[in-house]
Amino acid sequence: MDEPASLHASPTQIPKIISIKTIAESPGLTSIPITYTFTPNPHDQVVSETDESLPVIDYSLLTSGTPDQRSKIIDHLGKACQDWGFFMVINHGVPESLMGSLIDTCRGFFDLPEEEKEEYRGKHVLDPIRCGTSFNASVEKVFFWKDFLKILSHPVFHSPSKPAGFRETSLEYSKKAREVARELLKGISENLGLEANYIEKALNLETGLQVMAANFYPPCPQPELAMGMPPHSDHGLLTFLIHNGISGLQVQHKGKWVNINGTPNSILVNVGDHLEIVSNGKHKSVLHRAVVNNKVTRISIATVQGPSLDSVVSPAPELLDSERNAPNYFGIKYKEYLELQQSSNLDGKCNLDRVRIRAV
Numbered sequence: 001m002d003e004p005a006s007l008h009a010s011p012t013q014i015p016k017i018i019s020i021k022t023i024a025e026s027p028g029l030t031s032i033p034i035t036y037t038f039t040p041n042p043h044d045q046v047v048s049e050t051d052e053s054l055p056v057i058d059y060s061l062l063t064s065g066t067p068d069q070r071s072k073i074i075d076h077l078g079k080a081c082q083d084w085g086f087f088m089v090i091n092h093g094v095p096e097s098l099m100g101s102l103i104d105t106c107r108g109f110f111d112l113p114e115e116e117k118e119e120y121r122g123k124h125v126l127d128p129i130r131c132g133t134s135f136n137a138s139v140e141k142v143f144f145w146k147d148f149l150k151i152l153s154h155p156v157f158h159s160p161s162k163p164a165g166f167r168e169t170s171l172e173y174s175k176k177a178r179e180v181a182r183e184l185l186k187g188i189s190e191n192l193g194l195e196a197n198y199i200e201k202a203l204n205l206e207t208g209l210q211v212m213a214a215n216f217y218p219p220c221p222q223p224e225l226a227m228g229m230p231p232h233s234d235h236g237l238l239t240f241l242i243h244n245g246i247s248g249l250q251v252q253h254k255g256k257w258v259n260i261n262g263t264p265n266s267i268l269v270n271v272g273d274h275l276e277i278v279s280n281g282k283h284k285s286v287l288h289r290a291v292v293n294n295k296v297t298r299i300s301i302a303t304v305q306g307p308s309l310d311s312v313v314s315p316a317p318e319l320l321d322s323e324r325n326a327p328n329y330f331g332i333k334y335k336e337y338l339e340l341q342q343s344s345n346l347d348g349k350c351n352l353d354r355v356r357i358r359a360v
């Protein structure tokens with residue numbers, strides 16, 4: 001099946017449904033179509049964020065702290081990457097109003113009539129503007145309860161022409177997010193014992209890929225049976241996540257799923273597969289997923305910051321030696337990695353496993 005099909009009625013009665021928004025808005029919906037039903041894993045343990053204290057990185061200390069504050073925050077950043085692969089950034093300088101406008105304008109995109117989104121229903125992972133439903137509906141057997149819009153925002157910025165203001169808001173956020181990401185990656189390089197500019201130079205961040213993915217999860221009548229996004233890791237170096245204040249993100253930590261909201265105005269950051277490769281496995285990309293609820297629409301915007309598409313990513317040679325530290329991953333061109341992901345289901349860390357030499 002290529003696309004999520006319509007529910008209950010035969011295809012002659014209802015046209016093919018191309019968005020979960022349309023299904024969720026169908027009058028009197030009390031159960032989910034079978035094509036969206038997952039079997040919950042009885043072994044999943046879910047805990048709240050307060051039970052586990054998520055690392056908090058005060059970004060202002062990285063950029064304008066005293067040398068002592070800076071060195072402490074870099075140490076903290078390294079530990080956050082190593083212990084959690086996930087942290088929350090505060091005092092990042094990205095205005096709250098900008099983040100709010102970005103979420104509103106993304107909602108505006110999803111609210112456009114389906115015909116107006118039609119031209120963006122691309123198929124390829126590197127299409128500059130692509131919207132759709134689920135994750136990779138052409139290979140999935142069960143669909144995820146979400147619609148998405150993905151834009152490539154760097155090295156060349158792209159934007160849909162509607163809704164009004166989308167272009168300006170997303171361009172502004174994209175620039176600010178890149179600046180923060182590059183600064184964090186300098187701190188992470190330093191903490192790994194590399195030159196501060198190592199990742200920046202080796203992976204050509206000047207022309208680095210940035211993908212902004214807006215996720216739209218409408219209310220679901222049987223949230224315990226549906227999945228917004230399955231457990232997965234992200235492909236780039238660091239992903240920034242902001243959302244509209246509605247819970248749904250869960251991060252795997254010490255074998256449990258931790259519900260994460262973050263404090264208002266913070267940016268949630270996770271380690272991606274390519275940081276795992278460069279660090280030779282010291283910083284592992286974190287498994288995370290999105291669950292849905294039966295009351296309100298959740299919107300999240302995940303901005304993946306990656307190497308340039310033609311960079312070959314491999315463990316930093318400075319972290320290797322011929323005795324104890326052999327490379328744990330093969331080198332791979334970022335573009336090829338993305339294309340591999342395109343052809344498969346979103347399933348845990350299955351993409352990274354293809355370039356893994358040994359488990360670490």
Ligand SMILES: O=C(O)CCC(=O)C(=O)O
Binds near residue numbers: 213229234241288289
């Ligand atoms: O919606 C969320 O909280 C998670 C989104 C996500 O993981 C992604 O877009 O890669």
Ligand SMILES: [Fe+2]
Binds near residue numbers: 233234239288302
């Ligand atoms: Fe993700």
